[in-house]
Amino acid sequence: MYHKLLLRQIKKYLGEIQDLDEKTKAFLQAVDRTYWHNEQERKLLERSMELSSKELTLANEKLRLEAENQKLILNKLKEALWNLRTEDSDLKKEDAKEEDIITVIDSIRKQIIQKREAESALKESEETFRLITTSAQDAIMMIDAEGNVSYWNNAAEKILGYKEDEIRNRNFHQLILPEKYKKDFERGFVRFRDSGTSDYFGKILNLEAIRKDGKKIPVELTISAVKLKNQWHAIGIMRDISDRLRSEKELKNLLKELEEANNEFKNLTYIAAHDLKTPLRGIATLVDWLQMDSEDKFNEEEKEKLRLLKFRVKRMYNLIDSILLYLKVVGSDLKKDEIDIQFLMENLLKEIPQRKNVQIILEKKFPIIRFDRRFIKQVLQNLIINAVEHADENKGVVQIGFEEEKECWKFFVTDNGKGISEKYHAQIFKLFRSLSKKVDKVGLGLPLTKKIVENNGGKIWLESKLNVGTTFYFTVPKS
Amino acid sequence: MHLDNLSPILIVDDDKVDTMTIKRALKELNVRNPLAFAGNGEEALAYLRDENNRKPCIVLLDLNMPKMNGIEFLKIVKNDEYLKRIPVVVLTTSQEEQDKLESFNFGVAGYMVKPVDYIQFVEVMRTISMYWTISELPYE
Structure with a gap:
């Protein structure tokens, strides 16, 4: 069977096939094979053409879908960036470009790092807080707006006996407070819940708390407020003061006993x-009477014995x-009065035992000072008597005067006697260390004087030069 | 001391030598009033409340005495309608502020500290005597 195109050409140019000779027929068969061959090739080509066109469409379609997807993702990303944009970013939702996106992503990454750092700092501070509250000796507690416990540290457990999981979310006032405080606290708590204020804030409240075992203990409680999630919470810090009260009581008793013993001792000394x-x-x-009445009956030796006895x-x-007097000075409170020293001095000089050849010189008119009225005479008398006694035997001079200083009066009593060696200056003011053996020198005069001067806020000291004389100074504050 | 020399002076003191000292000093000062003695506050009150005894013109009162001391005695006497006008002069060893305060709160007429020297003692008694010789007293 010839190819139909070849058949048409044969009919046109050669006529009917059966009329052709064998040679031509053989030639035409060879041409026919070529036709068929071409036909096959064309078909193959067509087939392959058809196939690749289909693939292309499909791929195209796929590409389009992908592009759309990407657009969607991009939009979503833009949306996300818009939402995440930092305050200072001027990124606009609509016209975000790739560079912008990178910038924003960068800033987001930074933000994330910052957030992580903040979180770790927070964690650290939470850890610190936990450590502090855990190691605190005071109970630290928090109650929420319902009055239920929301925080409870170790010390709270130790002081009040409840473990955190036993008391969490249970009513603090009901569990811990004795009946007598409940009404007040609950009333106060209503106000606190509404306003975050309370009369109890900023004070140390002394009250009793009930432990889990029912035992009442004395505590100090301070309360403050904190607002969390828009609700007022109360933070309480509670200290168990049983020990303190006990030792205070013991101390008080001890002091009382000591005071009693001291008073008893003073009284005993005084009475004795x-x-x-x-x-x-x-x-x-x-x-005195023996000497007066029986003078003529005693011989000189016996009279001397009587004098020694009297002495x-x-x-x-x-x-x-x-x-x-010393007991009185030591044991009595200071009572300062205005005292006219000039008047006192004039009267005192009349009382003081005079000595032959000793002249007393008052330098100038004395001022009015503030001093304890009961003891001022003692001070002046002691110093003047001392000076008169120690002044030069043949031509004694005692000078009494004062200087006005800025904040005090400085009085002095000077004699022109033998002076006091420096090694005695310290002991002269000590009890029972008199350097003399005379009747009225019992070793209390100068210590007493010192005590009185110091009780009145002043100082006393001496300056002395051997064979020139001694000056005692004392000061009296003006105010 | 005072008036007719017949009203007694009541000396309330538990120490024998002190009593002797007062007695001797008054004698030396030519005070001729009769002297009455009581060794403590109780005895003094008994004397004052005994109707056979003439009311004393003055009481010289020691403070530190057994049974009833001077302050306790003053508390009773100065609250007694009949006895409260008798002048009481405290004559004591005590220089305690508290004793002075309480004595004057009970309206004593004077507060003297006994001197250690007899001569000075006489001077104190002379002053008391002179004052109460001059001072007027109500009859009842």
């Missing part, structure tokens, strides 16, 4: 000293008087 005076005065008086009795009497 005082009661010695009456019999001593009796002895002195009896000696010792009087010395003892003076000692007791000084002790009593």
